[in-house]
Amino acid sequence: MYSSPSEDATKPLTLNKVVFLGSAIISILLIIWTIVFPDYSQTLLSSSMALVSANFGWYYMLVVAAYSIFALFVGFSKYGDIKLGQDHEKAQFPFLAWAAMLFSAGIGIDLLFFGASEPLMHYLTPHAGLEPASSEAMRQALAQTFLHWGLHGWGIYALIGMALAYFAYRKNMPLALRSPLTPIFGERLIKGWLGDGIDTFGVVCTLMGIATSLGIGVLQANAGLTHVFGIESSKTVQALIIVGVVAAAAISAMTGVEKGVRRLSEFNMLSSILLLLAILIMGNTVYLLNAFTQNIGQYFQTIVAKTFDVYAYDGAAGAEWKSAWTIFFWAWWVAWAPFVGLFIARISRGRTLREFVFGVMFIPLGFIFAWFSIFGNSAIDLVANGATELGEIAVNDAAMGMFALFEYFPYSSVLSFAGVIIGLIFFVTSADSGALVLANLSSKGMTNDTDAPVWLRLFWAAATGLITLGLLFAGGFASLQSVSVIAGLPFSLILVLYMMSMWKSLKEEGNKRKASTIGTANVLDSGKGWKARLQRIVSFPGHKQVERFLQTVVMPAMTEVEKEFAAGGLKTALDIRNLDSIGQNIDAGIGQDSGQIDGLKLRVGHGDEDDFIYEVNLIKAERPNFTLNTSNKQAEFYYRAEVFLSEGSQEYDLVGYTKEQVLVDILNQYERHLQYLHLER
Numbered sequence: 001m002y003s004s005p006s007e008d009a010t011k012p013l014t015l016n017k018v019v020f021l022g023s024a025i026i027s028i029l030l031i032i033w034t035i036v037f038p039d040y041s042q043t044l045l046s047s048s049m050a051l052v053s054a055n056f057g058w059y060y061m062l063v064v065a066a067y068s069i070f071a072l073f074v075g076f077s078k079y080g081d082i083k084l085g086q087d088h089e090k091a092q093f094p095f096l097a098w099a100a101m102l103f104s105a106g107i108g109i110d111l112l113f114f115g116a117s118e119p120l121m122h123y124l125t126p127h128a129g130l131e132p133a134s135s136e137a138m139r140q141a142l143a144q145t146f147l148h149w150g151l152h153g154w155g156i157y158a159l160i161g162m163a164l165a166y167f168a169y170r171k172n173m174p175l176a177l178r179s180p181l182t183p184i185f186g187e188r189l190i191k192g193w194l195g196d197g198i199d200t201f202g203v204v205c206t207l208m209g210i211a212t213s214l215g216i217g218v219l220q221a222n223a224g225l226t227h228v229f230g231i232e233s234s235k236t237v238q239a240l241i242i243v244g245v246v247a248a249a250a251i252s253a254m255t256g257v258e259k260g261v262r263r264l265s266e267f268n269m270l271s272s273i274l275l276l277l278a279i280l281i282m283g284n285t286v287y288l289l290n291a292f293t294q295n296i297g298q299y300f301q302t303i304v305a306k307t308f309d310v311y312a313y314d315g316a317a318g319a320e321w322k323s324a325w326t327i328f329f330w331a332w333w334v335a336w337a338p339f340v341g342l343f344i345a346r347i348s349r350g351r352t353l354r355e356f357v358f359g360v361m362f363i364p365l366g367f368i369f370a371w372f373s374i375f376g377n378s379a380i381d382l383v384a385n386g387a388t389e390l391g392e393i394a395v396n397d398a399a400m401g402m403f404a405l406f407e408y409f410p411y412s413s414v415l416s417f418a419g420v421i422i423g424l425i426f427f428v429t430s431a432d433s434g435a436l437v438l439a440n441l442s443s444k445g446m447t448n449d450t451d452a453p454v455w456l457r458l459f460w461a462a463a464t465g466l467i468t469l470g471l472l473f474a475g476g477f478a479s480l481q482s483v484s485v486i487a488g489l490p491f492s493l494i495l496v497l498y499m500m501s502m503w504k505s506l507k508e509e510g511n512k513r514k515a516s517t518i519g520t521a522n523v524l525d526s527g528k529g530w531k532a533r534l535q536r537i538v539s540f541p542g543h544k545q546v547e548r549f550l551q552t553v554v555m556p557a558m559t560e561v562e563k564e565f566a567a568g569g570l571k572t573a574l575d576i577r578n579l580d581s582i583g584q585n586i587d588a589g590i591g592q593d594s595g596q597i598d599g600l601k602l603r604v605g606h607g608d609e610d611d612f613i614y615e616v617n618l619i620k621a622e623r624p625n626f627t628l629n630t631s632n633k634q635a636e637f638y639y640r641a642e643v644f645l646s647e648g649s650q651e652y653d654l655v656g657y658t659k660e661q662v663l664v665d666i667l668n669q670y671e672r673h674l675q676y677l678h679l680e681r
Contacts, residue, residue: 014443014444015442015443015444015456016196016199016442016443016444018196018200019196019199019200019203019441019442019444020442022196022200023200023203023204023207023442026200026204027203027204027207027208027467030204030208031467031470031471034471035470035471042482045482045486046482048482048486049323049482049485049486050323052327052331052485052486052489053319053322053323053327053328054319054323056489057310057319057322057323057327058310059492060327060330060331060492061307061308061309061310061326061327061330062308063492063495063496064152064155064156064330064333064334065152065307065308066496066499067152067155067156067158067159067495067499068151068152068154068155068156068158068361069155070155070159070499070502071155071158071159071162071357071360071361072155072357072361074162074353074357074502074506075353075354075356075357075358075361076354077506078510079353079506079509079510080352080353080354080357081352081353081354082166082170082352082353082506082509083169083170083350083351083352083353083648084162084165084166084169084170084345084348084349084350084351084352084353084356085169085170085349085350085648086169086170086644086647086648086649087647087648087649087650087651088648088649088651089169089349089350089648090350091348091349091350091351091355092347092348092349092350093262093347096266097262097265097266098347098348098351098359099269099359099363100262100265100266100268100269101262101265101343101344101347102344102347102359102360102363102364103265103268103269103272103363103364103367109213109216109217109220109423109426109427109430110213110216111272111368111371111426112220112402112419112422112423112426113216113219113220113398113399113401113402114145114149114398115371115372115375115376115401115402116375116376116378116379116394116401116402116404116405117394117395117398117401117402118145118148118372118376118398119141119142119145119372119375119376119377119379119380120141120376120379120380120383120390120391120394120395120401121394121395121398122137122140122141122142122144122145123137123138123141123380123383123391124137124383124391124395125395126140126141126144127144127311127314127318127321127322127325128311128314128315128317128318128321129314129318133383133384138380138384139294139298140298141376141380142291142295142298142299142372142373142376142377143295143298143299143302143306144306144325145372145376146295146296146299146368146369146372147299147303147306147307147326148325148326148329149329149368149372150299150303150365150368150369151303151361151365152307152330152333153329153330153333154360154361154362154364154365155361156333156334156337156341156495157333157337157340157341157344157360158356158357158360158361159341159495159498159499159502160337160338160340160341160342160345160495160498161340161341161342161344161345161348161356161360162345162353162356162357162502163180163341163498163501163502164176164177164179164180164341164342164345165344165345165348165349165351165356166180166353166502166505167179167180167182167501167505168345169349169350170647171505174444175342175345175346175440176195176199176440176441177198177199177201177202177338177342177441177494178190178194178195178196178198178199180497180498180501180502181194181195181198181494181497181498181501182501183501183504183505184497184500184501184504198494199441199442201487201490201491202338202342202441202491203438203441203442204487205335205338205339205487205488205491206338206339206342206434206437206438206441207438207463207464207467208335208487209335209336209338209339210339210430210431210434210438210464211464211467211468211471213430214242214245214427214430214431214464214465214468215468215471215472216399217245217423217426217427217430218238218241218242218468218472219238219399220399220423221241221420221423221424221427222234222237222238222241222399223397223399223400223403224403224416224419224420224423225237225241225420227400227403227416228403228413228416228417228420235472238472239469239472241424242465242468242469242472243465243469245424245427245428245431245465246431246461246462246464246465248428248431249428249431249432249435249461250435250458250461250462252264252428252429252432254454254457254458264425264428264429264432265429267425268422268425268426268429271418271421271422271425272367272371272422273367274418275415275418275419275422276370276371276374276375278409278415279374279375279378279409279415280374282409282410282411283374283378283409284378284381287377287381288373288374288377288378291373291377292369292370292373292374292377295369295372295373295377296369299369310322328485330488331485331486331488331489332485332488333488334488334489334491334492334495335485335487335488335491337491337495338437338441338491339433339434339437342437342440342441343433343436343437344360346436346437346440346451375402375405378405379391379394379401379405382405382408387408389404390404390405390407390408402419403416403419406419431461431464431465432461434460434461434464435457435458435460435461435464436451436452436457438457438460438463438464439451439452439453439456439457439459439460440452442456442460443456508610508676508680511676511679511680512647512676514675514676514679535656536655536656539655539656540623540624540638541638541639541655542638542639543618543620543639545639545655546618546639546640546641546655547618549641549654549655550599550600550616550618550641553654553657553658553659553662554600554616554641554654554662555576555600556659557659557660557662557663557666558574558600558602558614558616558662558666559574560663561602561663561666561667562574562602565604570604570605570606571604571605572602572603572604572605573602573603573605574600574601574602574603575600575601575602575603576600577598577599577600577601598617598618599615599616599617599618599641600615600616601613601614601615602614602615602666604670606677609677609680610646610673610676610677611646612669612670612673613644613645613646614643614644614645614666614669614670615643615644615645616641616642616643616644616654617641617642617644618639618640618641619639619640619641619642620637620638620639620640621637621638621639621640622636622637623636623637623638639655640653640655641653641654641655642654643665643669645669
């Protein structure tokens with residue numbers, strides 16, 4: 001039912017013309033419309049956004065809550081230890097590097113833009129029922145900000161990221177928006193027009209979202225340059241910023257995720273933490289720590305009520321506030337989900353579902369709590385004690401809010417300069433990772449562990465820059481932002497289907513585990529040949545010995561059983577890969593992690609149900625220290641004939657088995673597979 005890695009690897013990597021041209025045409029027409037008819041487009045899109053908010057606000061509140069609850073359920077459930085990859089795989093990136101990339105991709109420059117301004121806005125212009133600039137408004141300001149940037153938004157990212165990574169790395173499908181819908185619609189539709197339509201829609205949403213974010217980034221960067229260097233805010237300066245950022249993103253794209261995005265993200269995380277600590281230390285430290293603690297308690301104390309609060313009893317004022325803030329944020333998170341979800345799936349191979357869910361939902365959350373508490377409470381405290389100008393700047397020009405705050409601290413010019421640099425790096429990482437996602441979505445024939453070619457990433461980096469430039473000069477950012485929010489409504493339905501698909505597939509995983517516990521005949525002898533068994537256990541064979549074992553024992557056994565399956569009317573295939581030169585390059589990577597090399601693979605087809613796969617692969621492994629008796633580096637390793645099923649390595653070695661024992665092991669695993677299919681019916 002699902003494709004294998006070897007099958008994917010045979011497909012040539014090419015441009016998906018349907019997705020590429022379709023998304024390009026839609027995006028170009030939409031942008032031309034907003035540029036040529038700015039007033040009309042803004043009026044229509046604003047009214048459409050208001051209509052969506054007024055009629056579907058309740059739906060957004062419910063469905064966003066459902067995403068987070070489902071993601072947390074998966075993390076806490078018995079399925080949490082399932083790998084996003086095969087069972088034997090290790091995490092692709094170290095934990096700190098992974099956390100840094102989660103931080104940069106999911107938060108970006110918006111954190112600088114809203115860090116001081118949003119809490120001040122909730123304090124000075126709160127929702128209906130709260131008196132502006134009151135003690136209660138002060139208490140609620142950070143809880144409301146946490147709601148907009150907290151668990152709900154990261155739950156959306158966790159849902160789409162886990163679905164994409166699960167079907168890519170666990171089910172060996174392309175890392176594309178269409179893949180998680182295969183269990184619902186079937187391979188034929190997903191590989192055809194429906195899948196192309198979903199990926200096209202994803203490219204358009206991603207392109208609009210990135211261009212909108214770049215627009216916010218331009219305003220933030222220009223505000224910083226004006227504040228620090230006195231460079232006037234103008235279209236020319238903003239155009240130069242965009243060109244510079246896209247050029248830097250292009251250079252980063254050529255180095256790949258492992259170097260470019262990773263190193264920039266690590267720098268961003270470290271520099272942001274240092275800036276945060278500077279404000280904490282130079283500010284009213286004890287007050288900020290007290291407020292930080294209380295803000296967290298207030299958030300979790302009110303999260304259930306705020307999750308379902310649609311201001312139904314607050315009249316037109318409540319509806320307007322809800323539309324401008326909470327519904328806008330929920331729609332914006334959903335519209336950004338294709339971009340961020342694909343990127344965090346790309347960097348999360350080898351993590352368990354539990355690691356993934358808690359990492360995505362809580363690692364950035366801790367930093368967000370600290371950032372908004374320290375920046376927001378610093379700003380609110382200053383305004384409450386007479387700094388009225390800071391409040392006016394934050395409400396009227398959010399991009400200048402952070403820089404205006406720095407003026408009340410020592411070394412304000414240094415802090416502002418650091419803010420400009422951090423913002424520009426955030427800017428670059430958003431453009432770089434966005435170009436990667438757009439390029440991957442518009443390619444076909446990709447394996448789940450490769451990226452689109454550099455030229456396509458460079459094209460999309462340039463395209464997003466040009467679109468941002470065009471909208472900058474036409475004043476179309478507001479329209480584009482409305483498009484992103486409106487597009488979130490249909491994509492929210494796709495996320496509902498993702499939940500259904502994940503649940504169906506996780507139940508299959510549960511049935512596989514249950515089937516694996518059924519009793520089967522013992523593969524090894526009953527005890528009479530215990531000396532031979534002991535010799536097998538304590539031996540650590542060399543490469544030639546295992547190669548000979550595969551050729552003389554495993555291959556005849558698999559050939560024989562394959563013929564019997566075929567004689568019984570089953571569709572079978574026996575893939576004997578490079579047997580004449582099996583593992584000839586196995587020693588080229590001494591010192592690296594052991595992994596799948598070459599071997600034999602038996603596949604038994606079951607129509608629309610999952611195929612049975614039994615592989616035996618030549619594996620190099622580290623020899624136990626207590627057995628080492630030589631200084632020869634080669635002796636640090638031994639070789640195994642390891643069994644793999646569709647979900648990955650089973651972590652046991654066949655070397656020393658007889659042909660009959662190998663046959664029994666194949667039948668044991670096949671019997672478990674049939675039991676799994678029985679439980680699925």
